[in-house]
Amino acid sequence: MIRISPDFSPQQQIQLSLALRQALPEPVAAILKPDSRYRQWQQTEALRLLLAAQTQGCSLSLLTYLYYLYAQGRYAALQPWLQRAVSQALEEGNLYRLAQVYMLQGSAYACLNHCDLMLPCYTRALNLLQDSCFADQSFILLYNLGATYLNLADYAAAERYLTQAASQLGTLQAGQLNYQDRFLLYHKLALCYLRRGSPDQARPYFRQMREQFDLSQNPADWLRPLTAADLLPVWAPPKRLTEPNRLNCLSVEALMYEACLWESLAEGLKLPAFLNLMTVLLQRLHTDRHPGFKLFYQPLMLKALRLQRRYKDALDLLASAQRYQ
Numbered sequence: 149m150i151r152i153s154p155d156f157s158p159q160q161q162i163q164l165s166l167a168l169r170q171a172l173p174e175p176v177a178a179i180l181k182p183d184s185r186y187r188q189w190q191q192t193e194a195l196r197l198l199l200a201a202q203t204q205g206c207s208l209s210l211l212t213y214l215y216y217l218y219a220q221g222r223y224a225a226l227q228p229w230l231q232r233a234v235s236q237a238l239e240e241g242n243l244y245r246l247a248q249v250y251m252l253q254g255s256a257y258a259c260l261n262h263c264d265l266m267l268p269c270y271t272r273a274l275n276l277l278q279d280s281c282f283a284d285q286s287f288i289l290l291y292n293l294g295a296t297y298l299n300l301a302d303y304a305a306a307e308r309y310l311t312q313a314a315s316q317l318g319t320l321q322a323g324q325l326n327y328q329d330r331f332l333l334y335h336k337l338a339l340c341y342l343r344r345g346s347p348d349q350a351r352p353y354f355r356q357m358r359e360q361f362d363l364s365q366n367p368a369d370w371l372r373p374l375t376a377a378d379l380l381p382v383w384a385p386p387k388r389l390t391e392p393n394r395l396n397c398l399s400v401e402a403l404m405y406e407a408c409l410w411e412s413l414a415e416g417l418k419l420p421a422f423l424n425l426m427t428v429l430l431q432r433l434h435t436d437r438h439p440g441f442k443l444f445y446q447p448l449m450l451k452a453l454r455l456q457r458r459y460k461d462a463l464d465l466l467a468s469a470q471r472y473q
Contacts, residue, residue, distance in 0.1 A: 194220075201229070207237040207245040214252055221439030223256045247276040251289060258296040259440035266296060287316045287325070295336050299444055303344035310337050331360040331401050335408060342412055350412065357405050371397055374406055382413050390424040400436055403429040407448070417452040426452060 194216060201213035210233040217225050230253050237246035254269030270289050277286050294310035297303075313333055317325070334356040341350035358373045371394065379385050388394060395403065407429055410416035426449050433441045446465060453462040 219438045247273045327360045390421040395428040
């Protein structure tokens with residue numbers, strides 16, 4: 149396997165890259181257009197990562213390129229690389245890298261709600277991790293399983309996996325999880341109980357979500373995390389709550405929390421104010437998070453659009469989601 153030397157001149161790197169173009173598998177070859185210039189290649193992260201994956205061939209370089217494709221929502225482009233990454237990790241005897249590949253493959257299927265394909269991948273990863281020194285990594289697997297079943301309205305399965313993930317919180321050391329990981333777990337538990345019709349069980353998780361925010365960052369009253377009381381009466385919420393200036397100042401987590409609050413109200417999804425919030429949230433998820441977040445919220449947005457008879461907007465949203473496959 150050829151490996152790039154840091155001593156290669158730009159001209160040598162160009163020659164090597166052109167030679168590799170003839171050997172690249174589809175659909176990877178399509179990425180390298182015949183008229184691509186070296187300077188453009190240097191400015192394009194995808195091509196740099198692709199070149200590293202092709203020339204270095206170690207499990208880490210392959211996995212790095214896979215993570216890039218995943219973050220771009222290019223799930224179909226992952227497929228030619230996954231088995232190669234599995235084989236390389238096995239050849240290296242790298243248990244952790246092998247589990248990471250299966251986790252990534254399962255996550256790609258989870259983003260598309262393909263439980264039948266997701267479950268075997270996650271099961272392999274869980275089996276690899278559970279009796280190893282990397283057992284703490286199973287938290288994210290359990291969370292992803294719960295979130296996927298939640299989106300499929302299988303609330304019993306969602307609750308089972310999410311509560312298993314919550315039971316691991318006490319065993320994780322400081323630094324292994326950040327506030328966003330904890331927030332997302334509490335967020336999915338709250339939604340699970342809300343959507344299955346158990347609002348009393350959801351209420352403690354709203355409080356735990358709020359506890360993850362650093363209130364010192366938003367001292368102004370109009371930027372503080374809301375409570376259900378702020379949205380009442382539901383037919384006439386204060387206008388300041390959905391003003392663009394306020395919504396654009398909130399973090400992604402704060403927007404997700406407030407969307408959960410609106411969903412907890414009986415008529416919340418029928419109000420234009422809810423669509424204002426969701427529009428900002430989806431825009432922020434598109435720019436600040438990987439596509440799986442946006443795909444998770446698509447059914448909720450579609451439901452609200454149908455309730456408010458915004459059918460053209462619903463069709464546009466469906467069309468925009470088709471680019472992820």
